[in-house]
Amino acid sequence: MKIAATQWVGSLSLLVALGMPGVAFAEYPEQPITYTIPFDPGGESDITARFQEPHLEEILGVNVNVTHRPGGGGAVGWSEFQNSAEPTGYELIGVNIPHIIAQPIMRTNAGYETDNWKIVMFYHFTPNALIVPQDSPFKTLDDLVAYAKENPEAVTLGGSGTYSANHLGVLRLEREAGIDVTYIPFTGTGPLPAAVQGGHVSGIFNYSMLGVQMEDTARVLAVASEERVPAMPDVPTFKELGYDLVGGAYRGVAVPKGTPEEVVTKLEKAFTEANKRITEKQEPLGFVMTYITDEEVDKVIQQLKTAYQPILEDAEAQ
Amino acid sequence: MEMLVEALMSILTFKGLITILVGVTAGLFIGALPGLTATMALAVLLPFTFTMDALQGLMALGAVYMGAIYGGAFTAILINTPGTPSSIATCFDGYPMARQGRAYEALAAATIASVVGGIVGVSFLLLLAPPLARLAVVFGPAEMFWVAMLGLTLVASLSSGSLLKGLMGGCIGILLSTIGVSPIGGETRFIYGIPALQGGITLIVALIGLFVVPEVLSMAAQGRGALPESGKLEGGVGGAIRKMGRHIFLKPVNLIRSCIIGQIIAIIPGAGGNVTSLVAYNEAKRFSGKPESFGKGNVDGVVASESSNNVMVAGSMVPLLTLGIPGAPPDAIILGVLLMHGLRPGLDLFTETGVLTNGFILSMGFAALFLLPVGLLGGRLIHRVVVKTPYYFLLPSITMVTILGTYALRNSFLDVGLMLLLGTLGYFLRLIGLYAAPIVLGMILGIIAEKGYVQTMLISIADPIPWLGLVENPLSKVLVVLVVLSAATSLLPAWLERSGRMAKANPDKTGSDKGSREEESKP
Numbered sequence: 001m002k003i004a005a006t007q008w009v010g011s012l013s014l015l016v017a018l019g020m021p022g023v024a025f026a027e028y029p030e031q032p033i034t035y036t037i038p039f040d041p042g043g044e045s046d047i048t049a050r051f052q053e054p055h056l057e058e059i060l061g062v063n064v065n066v067t068h069r070p071g072g073g074g075a076v077g078w079s080e081f082q083n084s085a086e087p088t089g090y091e092l093i094g095v096n097i098p099h100i101i102a103q104p105i106m107r108t109n110a111g112y113e114t115d116n117w118k119i120v121m122f123y124h125f126t127p128n129a130l131i132v133p134q135d136s137p138f139k140t141l142d143d144l145v146a147y148a149k150e151n152p153e154a155v156t157l158g159g160s161g162t163y164s165a166n167h168l169g170v171l172r173l174e175r176e177a178g179i180d181v182t183y184i185p186f187t188g189t190g191p192l193p194a195a196v197q198g199g200h201v202s203g204i205f206n207y208s209m210l211g212v213q214m215e216d217t218a219r220v221l222a223v224a225s226e227e228r229v230p231a232m233p234d235v236p237t238f239k240e241l242g243y244d245l246v247g248g249a250y251r252g253v254a255v256p257k258g259t260p261e262e263v264v265t266k267l268e269k270a271f272t273e274a275n276k277r278i279t280e281k282q283e284p285l286g287f288v289m290t291y292i293t294d295e296e297v298d299k300v301i302q303q304l305k306t307a308y309q310p311i312l313e314d315a316e317a318q
Numbered sequence: 319m320e321m322l323v324e325a326l327m328s329i330l331t332f333k334g335l336i337t338i339l340v341g342v343t344a345g346l347f348i349g350a351l352p353g354l355t356a357t358m359a360l361a362v363l364l365p366f367t368f369t370m371d372a373l374q375g376l377m378a379l380g381a382v383y384m385g386a387i388y389g390g391a392f393t394a395i396l397i398n399t400p401g402t403p404s405s406i407a408t409c410f411d412g413y414p415m416a417r418q419g420r421a422y423e424a425l426a427a428a429t430i431a432s433v434v435g436g437i438v439g440v441s442f443l444l445l446l447a448p449p450l451a452r453l454a455v456v457f458g459p460a461e462m463f464w465v466a467m468l469g470l471t472l473v474a475s476l477s478s479g480s481l482l483k484g485l486m487g488g489c490i491g492i493l494l495s496t497i498g499v500s501p502i503g504g505e506t507r508f509i510y511g512i513p514a515l516q517g518g519i520t521l522i523v524a525l526i527g528l529f530v531v532p533e534v535l536s537m538a539a540q541g542r543g544a545l546p547e548s549g550k551l552e553g554g555v556g557g558a559i560r561k562m563g564r565h566i567f568l569k570p571v572n573l574i575r576s577c578i579i580g581q582i583i584a585i586i587p588g589a590g591g592n593v594t595s596l597v598a599y600n601e602a603k604r605f606s607g608k609p610e611s612f613g614k615g616n617v618d619g620v621v622a623s624e625s626s627n628n629v630m631v632a633g634s635m636v637p638l639l640t641l642g643i644p645g646a647p648p649d650a651i652i653l654g655v656l657l658m659h660g661l662r663p664g665l666d667l668f669t670e671t672g673v674l675t676n677g678f679i680l681s682m683g684f685a686a687l688f689l690l691p692v693g694l695l696g697g698r699l700i701h702r703v704v705v706k707t708p709y710y711f712l713l714p715s716i717t718m719v720t721i722l723g724t725y726a727l728r729n730s731f732l733d734v735g736l737m738l739l740l741g742t743l744g745y746f747l748r749l750i751g752l753y754a755a756p757i758v759l760g761m762i763l764g765i766i767a768e769k770g771y772v773q774t775m776l777i778s779i780a781d782p783i784p785w786l787g788l789v790e791n792p793l794s795k796v797l798v799v800l801v802v803l804s805a806a807t808s809l810l811p812a813w814l815e816r817s818g819r820m821a822k823a824n825p826d827k828t829g830s831d832k833g834s835r836e837e838e839s840k841p
Contacts, residue, residue, distance in 0.1 A: 042650030071517020079513040111513020162504030198455030
């Protein structure tokens, strides 16, 4: 009996071993993974992917190649990915909120849909921050709001892009505070420090990263996160100041719809682990690390959709 | 000072020098390939620097940057194709020189100019960074609009022959720049339902299409190579270098002017090496004793373009290192690297981590010096290859490299299609006298002008007359005057000539004709 049992176990394990290669994705990953960033190199998305790359390679045991497919504020890369990427787990793409919510609403043909993929995880959040020049008359958020109430449209706030996280943040601030300011879109984050330091705009509404970067040369009035950002402990949140304003950009990674569940889980684990390892480097830059996966992803998207939809539809009607 | 010495010591190691040498060489070859820009060179080599420490990584990237901007001159001179957008202006006189059998002279001039430019840029960065940085933030949207206008007056001097055709070319360029998602406002324009067109036509795609394809087509049509094979050098290689060195340094005004222009434009955020070299070229032509010889192989044109764009390499780091403002597109990658190593742009960079920062700056100076041997040797090699290869091998190779380069730019087949389409179009436009230069100029400056104009209008939305915002600041007023002056000095001579003062214009003309005939008969 005893011998028979060992034989049985032995042959079974042999069978399993032989059967392994035949089972799809049992050994995922076994070839290099392409990780597309739909933006230019040098930006927040790119920097993060570069941070993650070596850790992902170590965890997954295969090469992870970061490539760029910039254009149209991400839309070129995303539309191509939704049209042609294979659901094998070897093609990943960086996704950003609110871009993937706003573009399909605002453009007649963005070429992709907000929900037409499987988002593995949102790995960090960069809350909006309101930054004014050092010599600005606005010492606090209340100063700015009071002035804007008396002088409609006179306060100019620069930000990165149109219907971007920055722009939507300004539109929400206008609603929350009952003011009318002028939003000035710039192309990307690059030109914004010059706009503040040169006094070309009254202030900028950009990400917490820039707030940290410009700590010595400008004043950060408020940050749009739930809790204070670790890298800027002295800056109050909008919530503390009485404005229900939490928003910014979430960055994450997606695979095509129909990618096997085991593969998604494996990627989720890898990105979670990589995120933990790079926290030490990213937090001082002003990033807020997040671990949003599975149903939570849908929850966040739905939540922001309901927050942004009326604003976007208002803007579209105009 | 102590930091400077310490920084110098950290470069003057075997590892340091090898890093710079390899970086310069790699940059040079990437820059020389059409389609592979300095920005791309940095992006491609970025992962390799992860294994290095912060200083070595920055040294490598600085060297690659320096090499790539210089490398663009090779293809500009040898096959009339700017390898990077920064060397557009190098084509104008470099290629005519090459056609006259003076290719190696042009390369030598470009090399000397680049080395000097690179070192001047490093000196500015090292000595004058804080005061210069203040200048960078003065340029707001209104000022940028006028800078673009100033640039557009170049059309007059770039349109060889007919001003009308030059203006038409400029307009075509501006129209091309409007395709895609608008820079301000975010709506899609002229994409005809093709999602991939949201990205627009990038400058480099148009550049390759409009410069390379027509050149290749006309070479094929005439059954000739890029250069006359009888390109024998008078007095050998050393002779050419000595001759150019004497020419450049005995009348250094052109070189000095180009370096200063390069430095000023480099610190204006949003205007890269392409604008720098075009403006420097234009000024060299304006102040030259014989402006009519430009475009026909005047070495001063090459010197102006190449010195100013290499000043830009270190020069554009001024706003980057002090304020975190990338002065030119490749700087965005350098900024990324700084952030990844936990370095924040600002004064801390010069004090707390001063050894690192100074090391990085000095290494760019060494990179500029290394251009001399690497460039002169590499130049000889590439020159020989281009001259010796029969055209039926050369043309397909150029085409192949061009297509690969275009694809690699954004991993896009659409870009390849656009490049070939624009190129074919460009060939026929060239036959009717519409040249690539004004079109490309329109593309570069159209976007800058649009952004500046719309932003200014938005900023002054609360004012009673919004467009007054365009001339509100003193600097914008100065720029308006410069625009008017620049337009006047380019248009006035032609106008005088037409309005009956032929007597004064005529002898000039015959003089220049004789001059160019002499030059042509030289080889």
